[in-house]
Amino acid sequence: MLKAVILIGGPQKGTRFRPLSFEVPKPLFPVAGVPMIQHHIEACVQVPGMQEILLIGFYQPDESLMQFLEAAQQEFNLPVRYLQEFAPLGTGGGLYHFRDQILAGGPEAFFVLNADVCSDFPLSAMLDVHRRHCHPFLLLGTRANRTQSLNYGCIVENPQTHEVLHYVEKPSTFISDIINCGIYLFSPEALTPLRDVFQRNQQERQLEDSPSSWPGAGTIRLEQDVFSNLAGKGQIYVHITEGIWSQIKSAGSALYASRLYLGQYQITHPERLAKHSPGGPRIRGNVYIHPTAKVAPSAVLGPNVSIGKGVTVGEGVRLRESIVLHGATLQEHTCVLHSIVGWGSTVGRWARVEGTPNDPNPNDPRARMDSESLFKDGKLLPAITILGCRVRIPAEVLILNSIVLPHKELSRSFTNQIIL
Secondary structure, three states: OEEEEEEEEOOOOOHHHOOHHHOOOHHHOEEOOEEHHHHHHHHHHOOOOEEEEEEEEOOOOOHHHHHHHHHHHHHHOOOEEEEEOOOOOHHHHHHHHOHHHHHOOOOOEEEEEEOOEEEOOOHHHHHHHHHHHOOOEEEEEEEOOOOHHHHOEEEEEOOOOOEEEEEEEOOOOOOOOEEEEEEEEEOHHHHHHHHHHHHHHHHHHHHHOOHHHHHHHHOOOHHHHHHHHHOOOOOEEEEEOOOOEEEOOOHHHHHHHHHHHHHHHHHHOHHHEOOOOOOOOEEOOOEEEOOOOEEOOOOEEOOOEEEOOOOEEOOOOEEEOEEEOOOOEEOOOOEEEOEEEOOOOEEOOOOEEEOOOOOOOOOOOOOOOOOOOOEEOOEEOOOOEEEOOOOEEOOOOEEEOOEEOOOOEOOOOEEOOEEO
């Protein structure tokens, strides 16, 4: 019997995802047509013996989250429950705090997945490795180039046994090109080191004799507090994947993740991909169109486009490398490139909404998304364009490399600006 835990964080996280995270919890943001964590859940339910999926985080259980959980349980016929932390407890604190729920029923092992990653989730392959060797901790790793590896948790392995000999989170100098994917398979005994960290934290708080520090006693960081300390002690091993993987830290990386998932749909969900049909819009490459969307026959869509529920796409519209969210309207002959159009927004006739992608170097197979900064030398860097919720763009204007906050009605063109 197996379980899975998805770590979804909370509202004070995901600040780089604004203004999109104002409207919906980041884990529910649609990526390639479905909520971000639905990709995780779909991968988990494919593993034989999966009995329960637990979401751990400190979001308030609002209507959108509860509706998602209910729909997921019905669709996948598997218990999907949310366990709310009393405070942000780090990547390991929630696992220890809810250890009784995780271990209820006696699972042989449990997966732990960070919500803000995009992957093909090779969970069955990880389970095969675990059952052959039964190590307490199995980490999924992939490779990055030397420069970008510094932005991730770096793993030094024994190439024969795949034991993790050394682990450093975001090192200041090059350690290894193997990086942590944020996807794990733990044995029940893996919770013992978490208990040791918790008890050590409590003792330190008591010695400090500072009541204000007590709420932090339950905070456990898997990477720094557990993996770094246990590396080289025969408890942590790594399984390296050659499949797709990316972090989803910002709107730009969500757009890149959408492209990766749309490509995966060729294998996993071909029914989700739009196909060119007589009298329908012209489809180029991988495109997702929600069944309730209305798309004019003369529109040209793709590659790598996702169109949400109730969207209206007018005659002559050109859409490429973009996400159009629930209820948006693209009027006749608009052009939307490398952008995210927010819920209920309207783009006027002959307007152009365009951004600049920050994709990994296509000529480097180990390239990853760079850590995205909005500003350099006091200037807004070129990036994808984001229209927040219910933004109105007038006809015949250009919105280039800009971020428009929700409920704005623009009257002219903007370039390289954040419009408050």
